Amino acid sequence: MPEPTTSQPLYLRVAAELRQRVLAGLVKAGGPLPSETELMNEFNVSRTTARNAYNVLRAEGLIDSQPGRGVFVREHPPARRLSSERYRREIEQIRRHGTSSTRIPETSFTHDHGIAWEEYHLAKTFEVVTPPDHIAEALKLPSHSMVLARHFVFHARSRPQQISTSYLPLDLVQNTPIANPDNEPWPGGNIAQLATLGITVTRVDESVSSRMPTPGESRTLRIPSGVPVLTISRRMLAGDQPFEAAEIVIPSDRVILDYTIALD
């Protein structure tokens, strides 16, 4: 009841004050914010109100709190850039080296992330399933067709980086090396895999959006609170015929997607 100021709720005014301190640079990135007890004293509020203020800033992705340690300004390590040009590079490598089993030391993933081939590994499970409707549609599959669903979790720099689920028509890949998980990671990536089947990818379509992660995604990607995920629905086509569809989920604090649109 002391000062109504703008009649905004108390916890929002506290949050606004702390936000301003962070944005003004009064507290460095990684630096400590007042403990909840200090907040109670400084603003003469209850602990609940102090916590509500911090909850707001947590949801904005501005702060991190560590049990037993304190509350800190979140650091923003430079994001890696994922360029649409990566697909062009894959095509060129295949042209140069062919589709033989020679190890090509680059995939779109390793190149874009500046990660050496040896550095990353992936968790994977393959299964044969009837595809979700939107996948069947994306692949222009006749009804009741089956697909090979390949689930990947990419790790690099000792952190999980992305989840992707790739769908291939079962007719296409059954009894081929592609259907064998032991051949992963496959040098040269998806485009190289399709090349071994005689399919030359001429177009990649990507649809990008964003949302908050599911609890499962938060767990496997170790996403801090207040950080959304980018979702990419990708199709690889030869002419107008799609041969692969994928759903990709990437924490948005780890990546920037670069697209170049040439207007001839």
Added chain:
Amino acid sequence: MPEPTTSQPLYLRVAAELRQRVLAGLVKAGGPLPSETELMNEFNVSRTTARNAYNVLRAEGLIDSQPGRGVFVREHPPARRLSSERYRREIEQIRRHGTSSTRIPETSFTHDHGIAWEEYHLAKTFEVVTPPDHIAEALKLPSHSMVLARHFVFHARSRPQQISTSYLPLDLVQNTPIANPDNEPWPGGNIAQLATLGITVTRVDESVSSRMPTPGESRTLRIPSGVPVLTISRRMLAGDQPFEAAEIVIPSDRVILDYTIALD
């Protein structure tokens, strides 16, 4: 103390149960969830714990709560698609109609959103400023150069749809019709504007990421809690020379960005 189950916090177990009901379709989109009082009775928890459970689901973007009414499953109206092909269409229109003052009834914005020309309007403020560092760099400007900063808020279907700030080198546009806010909205969009200066845009670069909205963005775009924004940094170039840079912010529940990558 009754059942430790998995020793997960109480409010998370309540949240998990409610999440499952929603995902299993037991509660329709837009349908009501138990009131906080009902939650207290059903799970034998305090009101704080009930509210904490709902806070989790709110942060996930799963639910909306309306004061005096109740808690509801969030609806997901179909998102509009923003295609990278829109820039190609602008180029074609300019080729067909020239850069005369004839009203071209299409801009990248109206086309992609399926919104008629008359339906939308924009709030705008123009100002001459020294650009932020990353903008000066994006435009390859010599130091101490000034830019024209144009701030837009696009509205359509009686909802705000996007914020964009466009930067143009002041040398380029000073004393031209482009620097006059009264000429907005400009038929044909940015590419048409640059065409009047004799600049043919040959390439558009877009860098996409995502984050939680700032309080200001939440207010002007009326973004519900648990919904991130997509951020697009755009450059328009002729050859390798950039002529426009823009920062675009779009609520992620209103759009899907489509990119086509042609591999010659």
Added chain:
DNA sequence: CAGTGGTCTAGACCACGCT
């Protein structure tokens, strides 16, 4: 008017990190 979510208080126990 009764019921709803939003805000705020005071107090308690816990696991954790640090010294």
Added chain:
DNA sequence: GCGTGGTCTAGACCACTGT
């Protein structure tokens, strides 16, 4: 062992929505 954030309780007043 002390301070930290995380969890949980009980209780209160408010503005708002519905009837």
